[in-house]
Amino acid sequence: MTTYLLTGAAGFIGSHLAQALMSRGANVVGVDDFNDFYDPRLKRRNVAPFLKMEAFRLEEGDIRSLPFLREAFRRERFDAVLHLAARAGVRPSLKDPLLYEETNVRGTLNLLECAREFSVKKFLFASSSSVYGNRKEVPFREDMNVDFPISPYAATKKAGELLCYNTHHLYGMDVTCLRYFTVYGPAQRPEMAIRKFTQALLRGRSIVLYGDGSSERDYTYVDDAVHGTLQALEHLDGFHIYNIGESRTISLKGLAALIESAVGTKAKIEWQPHQPGDVERTYADISLARREIGYDPKTSIEEGVERTVAWCRAEGGPAGAEAATLTGSDKL
Numbered sequence: 001m002t003t004y005l006l007t008g009a010a011g012f013i014g015s016h017l018a019q020a021l022m023s024r025g026a027n028v029v030g031v032d033d034f035n036d037f038y039d040p041r042l043k044r045r046n047v048a049p050f051l052k053m054e055a056f057r058l059e060e061g062d063i064r065s066l067p068f069l070r071e072a073f074r075r076e077r078f079d080a081v082l083h084l085a086a087r088a089g090v091r092p093s094l095k096d097p098l099l100y101e102e103t104n105v106r107g108t109l110n111l112l113e114c115a116r117e118f119s120v121k122k123f124l125f126a127s128s129s130s131v132y133g134n135r136k137e138v139p140f141r142e143d144m145n146v147d148f149p150i151s152p153y154a155a156t157k158k159a160g161e162l163l164c165y166n167t168h169h170l171y172g173m174d175v176t177c178l179r180y181f182t183v184y185g186p187a188q189r190p191e192m193a194i195r196k197f198t199q200a201l202l203r204g205r206s207i208v209l210y211g212d213g214s215s216e217r218d219y220t221y222v223d224d225a226v227h228g229t230l231q232a233l234e235h236l237d238g239f240h241i242y243n244i245g246e247s248r249t250i251s252l253k254g255l256a257a258l259i260e261s262a263v264g265t266k267a268k269i270e271w272q273p274h275q276p277g278d279v280e281r282t283y284a285d286i287s288l289a290r291r292e293i294g295y296d297p298k299t300s301i302e303e304g305v306e307r308t309v310a311w312c313r314a315e316g317g318p319a320g321a322e323a324a325t326l327t328g329s330d331k332l
Helices: 012-023 040-052 066-075 090-095 097-117 152-171 193-202 222-234 252-263 287-293 301-315
Strands: 003-007 027-032 056-060 080-083 122-128 174-180 206-210 239-244 269-272 323-326
Touching: 003 012, 012 027, 012 040, 012 222, 027 040, 027 066, 040 056, 066 097, 080 097, 080 222, 090 097, 090 152, 097 122, 097 152, 122 152, 122 222, 152 174, 152 239, 174 222, 193 206, 193 252, 193 301, 206 252, 222 239, 222 287, 239 287, 252 301
Parallel strands: 003 027, 003 080, 027 056, 080 122, 122 174, 174 239, 206 269, 206 323
Antiparallel strands: none
């Protein structure tokens, strides 16, 4: 039976991916440190149903610890490593860039080294659309120059891609890097825009919007992101980088209007200046992923927002701050 090591297994995308892998008959060894970037209870709730399944085992620990990872690799032979764990978010990375470097760069190198040492031949790395920086030319293609990231978070994701290529070049490991474009949906991280905005509206709280509302994002529904990941896993050979997005943009003001319509409430908006590190737009060219791995996103932003709002209504969720923020800068 196929067995995968999945880092970040208790997180938003990771927990959805773990479920999809097990539904296909695979075994999953999930790694997560349950850090306090957001309420660890939410991550434990994500992974709780898996703990009763024979196909899942949880390894609780930090990818910055090479001894911890080596012990996990000794206990099981993995067919592939799926590395989704990371310190996420643009603005938090400006406040603590050293933590982001330690986790996203050193942690990725630790996993690549363990995969090499224990003869794991396939490695999938979760990168981000943030590597494209604040470029004017759209849509973003995988062959574009990405040497100018504008946040520490983006720089760590670019560094991760370089380390992945280095490992492929030196040791022949098959590696694919996926540049996710703002993934959203049920169980989305609570600080991310769509969930935070929705919960604020459901509670009658105000919303803080940064900039003038004209910034644009390419939002990817989580089911489509998982589909793209599984397709990449099936075609994991050589070295590749693929965009995983919807290939359609919506402005910040447009997104706010969609959520208002889905919730049925008009937002009380507080406008604040543009935040450092936020890019003006993201927009994925997914033609390469369509052609080479059969990636085919199905969920429009309108449908995805409706589903996410419905989940938030049913979920309730933890109480947040009195004013929610919506920047459109959220990243994987």
